[in-house]
Amino acid sequence: MPQKNVFLHNFEHFHTEIHKNTVMINTLYSTMKLSQFKFNLPKDLIAEKPSKLRDEARLMVLNRKTQTVEHKLFKDLINYVDANDVVVVNNTKVFPALLRGEKEKTGAQITVFLLRELNPETKLWDVVVDPARKIRIGNKLYFGESDNLVAEVIDNTTSRGRTIRFLYDGPHDEFIRIIKSMGQTPLPDELRALRDITNEDKERYQTIYAKVEGAVAAPTAGLHISRELMKRFEIKDVKWAELTLHAGIGNFKAIEVEDLSKHRMDSEEMHIDEKCCNIINEAKNSGHKICCIGTTTMKAIETAVTIPGKISPFDGWSNKFIFPPHDFTIADMMVTNFHPSMSSMFIMVSAFAGPEFLMSAYQTAIKEKYKFHTYGDAMLIL
Numbered sequence: 001m002p003q004k005n006v007f008l009h010n011f012e013h014f015h016t017e018i019h020k021n022t023v024m025i026n027t028l029y030s031t032m033k034l035s036q037f038k039f040n041l042p043k044d045l046i047a048e049k050p051s052k053l054r055d056e057a058r059l060m061v062l063n064r065k066t067q068t069v070e071h072k073l074f075k076d077l078i079n080y081v082d083a084n085d086v087v088v089v090n091n092t093k094v095f096p097a098l099l100r101g102e103k104e105k106t107g108a109q110i111t112v113f114l115l116r117e118l119n120p121e122t123k124l125w126d127v128v129v130d131p132a133r134k135i136r137i138g139n140k141l142y143f144g145e146s147d148n149l150v151a152e153v154i155d156n157t158t159s160r161g162r163t164i165r166f167l168y169d170g171p172h173d174e175f176i177r178i179i180k181s182m183g184q185t186p187l188p189d190e191l192r193a194l195r196d197i198t199n200e201d202k203e204r205y206q207t208i209y210a211k212v213e214g215a216v217a218a219p220t221a222g223l224h225i226s227r228e229l230m231k232r233f234e235i236k237d238v239k240w241a242e243l244t245l246h247a248g249i250g251n252f253k254a255i256e257v258e259d260l261s262k263h264r265m266d267s268e269e270m271h272i273d274e275k276c277c278n279i280i281n282e283a284k285n286s287g288h289k290i291c292c293i294g295t296t297t298m299k300a301i302e303t304a305v306t307i308p309g310k311i312s313p314f315d316g317w318s319n320k321f322i323f324p325p326h327d328f329t330i331a332d333m334m335v336t337n338f339h340p341s342m343s344s345m346f347i348m349v350s351a352f353a354g355p356e357f358l359m360s361a362y363q364t365a366i367k368e369k370y371k372f373h374t375y376g377d378a379m380l381i382l
Contacts, residue, residue, distance in 0.1 A: 047371035055226040058377040083237040093210035096183030101143040123166040214246035221294030245270040292331035338372040
């Protein structure tokens, strides 16, 4: 066969193989369903409390290139970043959004989960109530030992969702102070079903770098970062970048569709300023690594991508749902907790680590008795 024809034959064969592999990969991902992200977790592996010291939690390290797993402590994260690499965190601050009260006339005990303030002037709030079947439009709800705060139910928004108006005539800042004095740490339903909220939760369900109040769910991967670890980052000349995404309870809502492309996330408020963008973009341009702390941080970064490998300032809302296949062009590594089966967080991390590799790692975590969920152990994906 002439040399030219041999070259053409080899090229065509190579092209055909690439096409076959591409079709196979696309078919694999296009048929990915919610049920493919299901695993069984023994209840005794759900962490009820955080580790005694923040950075003493266990850290499972996944290497995507070698498909290997190592077992470390969270403080060992310092060994995986170098000078001028960037650690990106979500600096949202959890609001004490859980109110206990009573329903008018019957005195039935009710729980109101404050989601967000809709109108400061009229003190209108979007909330979730429990038990929802007992709380109807027109009902009055009483809070505080002397019933000194009253709210009226204005509208139904979802099966458990309500719009309420607080009947308070004083200044808004005074009203917010009262809400905070009455409110409790909004631990997830699953954790509150296992134990009562304690004073320790007020400190530990909050990152040490929390600044911008507005979240009703903590960015849990960041709970492991200690002041000592932050100091080690500084000594090693690792850069630090902060953004804000106010995590909501939509992260804990069950996905109700089998076809992931049809799932719709709740919108969450997010802000990324020019300073954060410059730190990340300059590091990418210089070939340094970006370490993303948590799924909320990853969601914010991916929302702000304008062209591959670059982010721009953002001020608005994001309902981005990341599922396989997804092309991550900013983060080189990711820190995250061990998430619930079939949750949006687990599915996002699957997109970053690779679904099969992550599921295998989770089975290893179960075997090795890692702790899961809000106060559980952590994972680093390289």
